[in-house]
Amino acid sequence: MTPTSRRPIPSRRKAATPGSATAVPAIGEIPIPAGKRAHPALGLGLWGLGRWGTEDEARTKATVARAWELGLRWFDTAEVYGNGRSERLLGDVLLRSHGGTEAYVATKVSWEHLRPSQVRAALVNSLERLARRSVDLYLVHAPDAHVPLAETMGTLEALWKEGKVGAIGVSNFTVDELEEAGRHLSSTRIAVNQVHYNLLNRDEGDAVRAYCRAHGILIEAYTPLARGLLHGRYLDGGRVPAEVRRYAHRLFEPDRLPQILERARALRALATEAGVPLASIALHWLADQGAAPVVGMSRPEQVEENLRAWSVRPSARVLARAEALARGDRA
Template identity: 30%
Template sequence: MEYRKLGNTDLELSAITYGAFAIGGNMWGGNEQKDSIASVQASIENGITTLDTAPFYGFGLSEKMIGEAIKGYDRTKIQLLTKFGLVWDGSNNGKGEFFFDAEENGKAIPVYKYASKASVIKEVEESLKRLQTDYIDLLQIHWPDATTSISETMEALEILIQQGKIRAAGVSNYSVDQVEEARKTLNIASNQVGYSMLNRGIENDLVPFAQQNDLGIIVYSPMERGLLTGKYFAEGKLKENDHRNGYFQQFDLEKVKNFLNAITPIATEKGATLSQLVLRWTSLQPAISIVLAGSRNADQAAANAKAIDINISTDEMNFINSELAKI
């Protein structure tokens, strides 16, 4: 495994990081908790020491499973990344920015973006309990909250750093302008954003900004929620309540299928899967600090970790990029 320094911090994170959205269950057609915990532990055993989660994932379930999974491991050798700012339990008292209605057991649950100073500090205490730890390595706002000033949110993070409850602070889904605004109050370490072979918008602005300003970039959805594994084209069926039924429709699926067919021989020649090739390609892109990869069982977790060992030559990288240009 490769370990990389995150932005302006002394955090050394695994280049492939465990993404814990799917193990929360909600929006992913449910989950098997035993398998999920096993996937976290298999990740650690294979060198993935960095685990990224959030309170919203399963309404606390993902954080709780991470807390259970890391029992027995040396906490100082594991980096816990979590978030705040999506409130679903009514504690915002109607404040904040309505985001969307989530679903649990057939019931609609309104979710708000809310990141007031008091709310941030409250959320962190709850996350610490669920994770069964006394500090978080990197705390990130989940989505921008238009109803709270960025400076107020950053002031809360500064307090938490001073208290030793978090080692570093970052943001998620922030524009470059929002990052610059945040850094007027606190020198944040990173921005977590969506990025993949099919979604390269950050290369226009965030990547050059990060390179010039020592900002870490953490990327999620490198596999486009499983589309780039190729399994969807082979199997083509998802559970009815799986959000990806709608999500995949934003892409030209025929072009994506042709692209995957074109690069499959590269993976095959290396004894790798498409997933591993895609993860490695993503990890090698300029300014990318770490890449989040989800897994729902131990085998998937081990395979994700091994992606970092793949060597992609200059000619192979050029070929992959030329095929991407056709999508």
């Protein structure tokens, strides 16, 4: 199967209300069978702020505002991000300042709040911080082995019926967990599984992604730029900060790092040869797998650069070569 044939066909609609002279690429949307609205093909992830402590709030607000201006509509947050600070900031900037009815807002219930009363309370609190009556997508951030999925999914379905949740998703779920969760939904289905997925970290999740494709579950790819590695960061030396290494799914661990760096450098050389940004290859390779990348961005310039990268679609030959190089093929 060619990469292109696996890709759900995004409708390339024009982005709305650009607020500046910068060229605005169409972001695209992916229809999802179990969602009330089509799902934007590219999103802004709001994990970094608050969590890493040093984030400058004004800069983060400017980043969200710039994303909105340039047509990004999918914003991914979670109750645990900055202990609610991420949701509150998104609510402030996006919805209070800009109206935000067009926004596609996704948030997550913590793995510590999966009992029915906790799920309900968590959503009430998230909606209050986001200043919304409903979210477009509500994800279980990760399963908790001590809480039966029947309890969690039953409550999520009730919230979906009440219209507080446009679609139900999960994150970091294995095939067994997806099957178990799906069994406890009767009127709707799991719309999304958000997983760690990028060119440099993919084989481990093959079975999960195959299951999602077979069951019409959209894969949202988190850490799509491998924490900046797929922007060329750290490829010429430079210390990887501890907060970047942490939660990076072993990308930066000493037993793997030399190989990862070698492959990332080969990808960078391919990008240079093809005359495209490295991030274009990283993001469009994911899109060709049928995944929707959710990118962490902490500065307005990063939003601009990543949207420029999204607007350049590498050829099928370049993406196929990238796949081979990322697997370690040197020929």
